[in-house]
Amino acid sequence: MTSAARSATLGIVTEPNHSWDKAKLIAIIDELKHRPGPLLVILRRIQDELGWVPADAVPLIASELRLSRAEVHGVISFYHDFKHAPLGLNIIKLCRAESCQAMGAVALADHLKSRLGIDFGQTTSDHNFTLEAVYCLGNCACSPAAVVNGELIGRATADRLDQAISELERICR
Amino acid sequence: MSATVYVPRDSSAVSLGAEAVASAITAEARRCQLDLRMIRNGSRGLYWLEPMVEVATPNGRVAYGPVTPADVAGLLAANFLTGGAHRLSLGPTDAIPLLQRQERLTFARVGIVDPVSLDDYMAHGGYRGLARALTLSGAAIVDEVTASGLRGRGGAGFPTGIKWKTVLDQSSQPKYVVCNADEGDSGTFSDRMLMEGDPFTLIEGMTIGAIAVGATEGYIYLRSEYPDALRAVNDAITGAEKGGYLGPDVCGSGKAFRLEVRVGAGAYICGEETAMLESLEGKRGMVRAKPPLPAITGLFGQPSIINNVISLASIPIILEKGGQFYKDFGMGRSRGTIPLQLAGNIKRPGLIEKAFGISLRELIYDYGGGTASGRPIRAVQAGGPLGAFFPESMLDLPLDYETLAAKGGMLGHGGIVVFDDTVDLARMARYAMEFCAIESCGKCTPCRIGSTRATEIIDAIIAGRDREANAALLRDLCDTMTAGSLCALGGLIPLPVTSALKYFPEDFGLPKVST
Numbered sequence: 001m002t003s004a005a006r007s008a009t010l011g012i013v014t015e016p017n018h019s020w021d022k023a024k025l026i027a028i029i030d031e032l033k034h035r036p037g038p039l040l041v042i043l044r045r046i047q048d049e050l051g052w053v054p055a056d057a058v059p060l061i062a063s064e065l066r067l068s069r070a071e072v073h074g075v076i077s078f079y080h081d082f083k084h085a086p087l088g089l090n091i092i093k094l095c096r097a098e099s100c101q102a103m104g105a106v107a108l109a110d111h112l113k114s115r116l117g118i119d120f121g122q123t124t125s126d127h128n129f130t131l132e133a134v135y136c137l138g139n140c141a142c143s144p145a146a147v148v149n150g151e152l153i154g155r156a157t158a159d160r161l162d163q164a165i166s167e168l169e170r171i172c173r
Numbered sequence: 174m175s176a177t178v179y180v181p182r183d184s185s186a187v188s189l190g191a192e193a194v195a196s197a198i199t200a201e202a203r204r205c206q207l208d209l210r211m212i213r214n215g216s217r218g219l220y221w222l223e224p225m226v227e228v229a230t231p232n233g234r235v236a237y238g239p240v241t242p243a244d245v246a247g248l249l250a251a252n253f254l255t256g257g258a259h260r261l262s263l264g265p266t267d268a269i270p271l272l273q274r275q276e277r278l279t280f281a282r283v284g285i286v287d288p289v290s291l292d293d294y295m296a297h298g299g300y301r302g303l304a305r306a307l308t309l310s311g312a313a314i315v316d317e318v319t320a321s322g323l324r325g326r327g328g329a330g331f332p333t334g335i336k337w338k339t340v341l342d343q344s345s346q347p348k349y350v351v352c353n354a355d356e357g358d359s360g361t362f363s364d365r366m367l368m369e370g371d372p373f374t375l376i377e378g379m380t381i382g383a384i385a386v387g388a389t390e391g392y393i394y395l396r397s398e399y400p401d402a403l404r405a406v407n408d409a410i411t412g413a414e415k416g417g418y419l420g421p422d423v424c425g426s427g428k429a430f431r432l433e434v435r436v437g438a439g440a441y442i443c444g445e446e447t448a449m450l451e452s453l454e455g456k457r458g459m460v461r462a463k464p465p466l467p468a469i470t471g472l473f474g475q476p477s478i479i480n481n482v483i484s485l486a487s488i489p490i491i492l493e494k495g496g497q498f499y500k501d502f503g504m505g506r507s508r509g510t511i512p513l514q515l516a517g518n519i520k521r522p523g524l525i526e527k528a529f530g531i532s533l534r535e536l537i538y539d540y541g542g543g544t545a546s547g548r549p550i551r552a553v554q555a556g557g558p559l560g561a562f563f564p565e566s567m568l569d570l571p572l573d574y575e576t577l578a579a580k581g582g583m584l585g586h587g588g589i590v591v592f593d594d595t596v597d598l599a600r601m602a603r604y605a606m607e608f609c610a611i612e613s614c615g616k617c618t619p620c621r622i623g624s625t626r627a628t629e630i631i632d633a634i635i636a637g638r639d640r641e642a643n644a645a646l647l648r649d650l651c652d653t654m655t656a657g658s659l660c661a662l663g664g665l666i667p668l669p670v671t672s673a674l675k676y677f678p679e680d681f682g683l684p685k686v687s688t
Contacts, residue, residue, distance in 0.1 A: 041455070081397055135357065141514070152185075
C-alpha cells in the first residue's frame with residue numbers, strides 16, 4: 001500500500017508531495033532504539049524534526065524495535081501530537097479549556113475559524129495555516145491563551161491574533 | 174557598581190511581553206552606557222503585575238509592573254535601577270501585601286533565584302534537605318516524610334510517606350523515582366511555575382526520594398505543552414550533574430542517581446499515574462488496573478516512587494526543617510501548604526501558596542479581587558476539569574481535601590477557575606463530557622462510550638427535548654461512569670456535570686429544586 005493510499009484509509013486528505021528523508025529516519029531510530037522503552041522517544045523526535053510521522057516510518061520502526069506494525073500504529077494514533085500528514089506552514093493553537101472559556105475563548109475560536117475559513121484540526125487549502133484546539137497551556141492566569149508558531153500569547157484578543165495572522169499572510173505571499 | 178535587574182523568563186510572563194521588556198532594558202542600558210546584570214528569574218506568581226521587573230537595592234529588591242517596552246526609557250530616567258520612584262513602582266517586593274500574606278514553603282525560591290544557577294540555588298539554602306537526608310537511613314527519611322503529613326499534590330491526596338515506605342520495603346532492583354509533570358488540568362500552572370522558576374528543588378526532592386528507597390534512576394514525565402519548563406529542567410539537571418548532585422556518586426555518598434526528562438505527546442490521560450507509566454514505557458497511555466500497586470510493580474515492572482512535581486518539590490524543606498515543621502501548617506488531615514492557582518475570570522490571577530484551610534471566598538475576593546470583567550461571580554470550578562462547579566453561595570468552604578470531598582467536589586491539583594454571570598453551566602457540562610470523550614484512553618466502556626452518549630444527552634436537554642427524562646438519564650449515566658471506570662477521568666468527570674445540574678438547573682431549562 002502506498003503512503004497516499006494509507007493516508008486515504010485513515011481519512012486524511014493530503015497533498016501528494018510529502019518528501020521525507022529515509023536516511024534521517026533511520027539515523028533517529030538507530031540513535032534512540034537502545035533507550036529503555038524507546039518507541040515514544042523515537043516518535044517524539046521524528047515528529048519534532050519532520051513535523052509529522054510518515055506512515056512509511058511504521059514498518060521501519062516496527063522491525064527495529066521488534067514490534068508489530070499494529071503496535072507502532074496504535075501508539076502513533078493514540079497521541080494528539082503525532083500527525084499523519086504535514087501541517088500548514090503556520091500553526092495556530094487556541095486553548096479551549098475552562099479557564100480560557102471563562103475569558104471568552106469560545107468567541108475567540110469562532111472568530112479564528114471564520115478568519116481562516118477552517119475548523120479546528122484543519123489546514124487552509126493553500127497550506128498556509130493550521131488551526132488546532134489545545135486543552136490547557138498552563139497559561140490560565142493569562143487567559144485566553146493561544147500559540148502562534150510556538151510563541152505563547154497571553155490575554156489573547158481577536159485583534160492581536162488577526163494582526164499576527166495578517167503579518168504571516170504577508171510573509172507567505 | 175553594576176546594577177542587577179530581574180526580568181522573568183516564566184512562560185506566562187513571556188506571553189505578556191517579558192522578552193520584549195528584557196530586550197528593551199538591555200538596549201536602553203547600552204545606549205545610556207549603564208553597567209547592567211540581568212537575571213531571568215521565575216515569576217512570583219502575581220500575574221496581573223507581569224511582566225514584573227525587579228531591581229536589587231541595598232534595602233532589598235524593588236518591583237515595577239506591569240512593565241511594557243514603552244515604559245523602559247522612563248523607568249531608566251527615573252533611576253529605577255536604584256529603586257527610584259515611578260508610577261509603576263510597587264515598592265519593596267517582599268512588602269507587596271498579597272505576597273507577604275502567603276506561606277511560601279515549596280515556592281520559597283520561585284521568582285527569587287536564577288532558576289538554572291546551581292550557585293544561586295546553594296546561596297538560597299539549596300541542597301540542605303539532601304545533605305541531611307544523606308546522614309539518615311532510608312527508613313528515617315521515609316519516617317520524616319510520613320511525619321510531615323504530606324499528601325499527593327497531583328490531586329489524589331494519597332499520603333506520600335506510605336507510598337515511599339512501600340517502595341522502601343521492596344527488595345527488587347532497580348527501583349525508580351518518577352515525577353508526574355503532566356499537568357493537564359485547566360486552571361493549574363503550579364508545576365510549570367516551579368519547573369521554570371526553581372527546577373533544582375524538584376531535582377533535590379527526587380534525589381532525596383532515590384536515596385531513601387534505594388532507587389538509581391529517575392524520570393520526569395513532562396507534557397509537551399511546556400517547552401520552557403523542559404529547557405529549565407534540562408539545564409538544571411546538567412548543572413546538578415556537573416556539581417556532583419546527580420550521577421554515579423551523589424555528593425560522595427557512593428550512591429548513584431541518574432535523571433532523565435521524557436516529553437509526552439499530548440494526552441491528558443497520561444497525567445493518570447498508570448497511563449503515565451505505560452507512556453514512559455513507550456506504549457499507548459492506557460490506564461492499568463490496580464493492583465498491582467505501582468509502588469510495587471511500577472515503571473518497567475519495578476518498584477517505583479511516583480509523585481507529582483509539587484509533592485516532590487516539598488520534600489527538600491521537609492527534610493531540612495523536619496516533618497513536624499511542615500505538619501504545623503494546615504488543618505485536619507490536610508497538612509502543610511498548597512499552592513493554589515487562581516484562574517479564569519479573576520481580577521488578580523496567580524499563585525497563592527497557603528496553609529490548607531483558607532476559604533474559597535477569602536481566596537477569590539481578598540486575593541483575587543473578584544472577577545476581571547467586574548460582573549458578579551456565578552460559579553467556581555475547583556480542582557480542574559474533573560472538579561465540581563460551586564455556586565457563589567458556597568464559597569465559604571475551607572479548602573482542604575476532606576471538606577471539598579464531603580461537598581461532592583475535590584481539591585485536585587489546586588486550580589480554581591472563576592466564572593462570571595455570563596457562564597452557561599449546561600454548555601460547561603457539555604464541554605466536560607466532550608473533553609472526556611476526546612481524552613478517554615478507551616479502556617473502560619463507561620468512560621469511552623458514556624462520555625459520547627452523555628454529550629448527546631446534554632445536547633438534547635439544551636435543545637429542549639424531554640428535559641426531565643434526559644436529565645434523569647444523564648444522572649444515571651453519571652452514576653455508571655462513577656462506579657464503573659478504572660481511573661479518575663471517567664470516575665470524576667461526572668462531578669462537574671452533576672454539580673452543574675444540581676446547583677444550576679435553570680441553565681438546563683430545568684426547575685430549581687431546593688437543596
